Amino acid sequence: MEALLVWLQGSLLGEFMRSSGVWAYGVVNLVHILSVATLFGSVLVLDLRLLGAWRRVPLAALEQPTIPLAVAGFCCAAITGLCLLTTNATEYRGNPFVTIKFAAIALGLLNAALVASLPAWRARHAEPLEPNHRRALVVAGGTSLACWITAAAAGRLIGYW
Amino acid sequence: MHTRFVALAGTFALTLGAPAFAHHGWGGQQTEKTEIAGTLKTDVNLSGPHATMQITDDKGQVWDVTLAPPPRTQNAGLKPGVIPVGAKVKIVGNRNSDLKKFEIKTVRVTYDGKNFDVYPDRT
Numbered sequence: 001m002e003a004l005l006v007w008l009q010g011s012l013l014g015e016f017m018r019s020s021g022v023w024a025y026g027v028v029n030l031v032h033i034l035s036v037a038t039l040f041g042s043v044l045v046l047d048l049r050l051l052g053a054w055r056r057v058p059l060a061a062l063e064q065p066t067i068p069l070a071v072a073g074f075c076c077a078a079i080t081g082l083c084l085l086t087t088n089a090t091e092y093r094g095n096p097f098v099t100i101k102f103a104a105i106a107l108g109l110l111n112a113a114l115v116a117s118l119p120a121w122r123a124r125h126a127e128p129l130e131p132n133h134r135r136a137l138v139v140a141g142g143t144s145l146a147c148w149i150t151a152a153a154a155g156r157l158i159g160y161w
Numbered sequence: 162m163h164t165r166f167v168a169l170a171g172t173f174a175l176t177l178g179a180p181a182f183a184h185h186g187w188g189g190q191q192t193e194k195t196e197i198a199g200t201l202k203t204d205v206n207l208s209g210p211h212a213t214m215q216i217t218d219d220k221g222q223v224w225d226v227t228l229a230p231p232p233r234t235q236n237a238g239l240k241p242g243v244i245p246v247g248a249k250v251k252i253v254g255n256r257n258s259d260l261k262k263f264e265i266k267t268v269r270v271t272y273d274g275k276n277f278d279v280y281p282d283r284t
Contacts, residue, residue, distance in 0.1 A: 017208065018206075018208040018209075019208075022207050022231035022232045022234075022235050023231075023232055024208070025208060025209055025210060025231065026210075026230065026231075026232070029210070044170065044173065048166060048169075048170075053166045054166075087208055087209050088208070088209045091209075149173065159210065160188065160189065
């Protein structure tokens with residue numbers, strides 16, 4: 001872990017971030033927050049729908065904006081996050097919120113991949129939804145929301161350790 | 162149903178936003194000011210969320226000096242090369258509440274009779 005942090009800090013990206021002027025960190029941080037907001041906002045809408053909110057809105061209509069926005073938000077957040085991390089990587093040594101955050105992100109991605117292969121997800125547009133499929137989608141949405149709330153909260157708290 | 166979910170979403174937003182307010186109260190630092198005299202060990206670094214430098218106090222203890230965010234620190238006149246490494250400096254700030262850590266959030270750096278007020282509203 002220590003070796004990874006030292007390597008990240010010494011990487012070209014880290015060097016680039018440190019030599020890009022006094023506003024570099026602030027601007028990249030801003031883009032990171034906007035990306036996280038995009039990801040979290042989209043996920044929040046879709047997951048609350050899976051949990052049972054807005055049943056009159058067809059899932060297909062909500063998927064169309066939320067899934068691409070969530071994917072785009074995640075990609076931008078991952079890129080900008082790597083830039084922020086490499087700037088002063090070794091300062092995160094021993095910070096428990098970093099571990100919690102990355103574990104939550106890994107679980108959130110794993111959950112998304114698993115849900116996509118569920119029979120309930122493939123049958124999600126059926127009207128009416130079979131009760132066991134509905135329950136599976138509630139678990140999927142709840143798990144997703146728990147993962148992303150944890151990731152966002154732990155991410156915010158990294159600076160307070 | 163509608164109202165309930167709006168309330169739920171609002172609660173999430175407030176929960177995530179809450180620590181942002183705490184940031185500006187300098188939680189984790191002592192409320193009273195500490196003054197340290199010493200010499201500059203590591204020059205000012207203007208990258209990352211806050212500018213930093215290191216000083217060695219008169220007893221030989223090395224302190225991690227946390228300054229303002231980089232643009233603000235630079236506007237206060239403090240940037241790499243302004244204070245020579247090894248020069249006598251005096252700093253005033255709020256020390257980390259954990260006394261095992263030698264870290265201080267600094268509001269003023271004094272060198273050669275000149276004050277660099279990185280947080281003028283906190284001095």
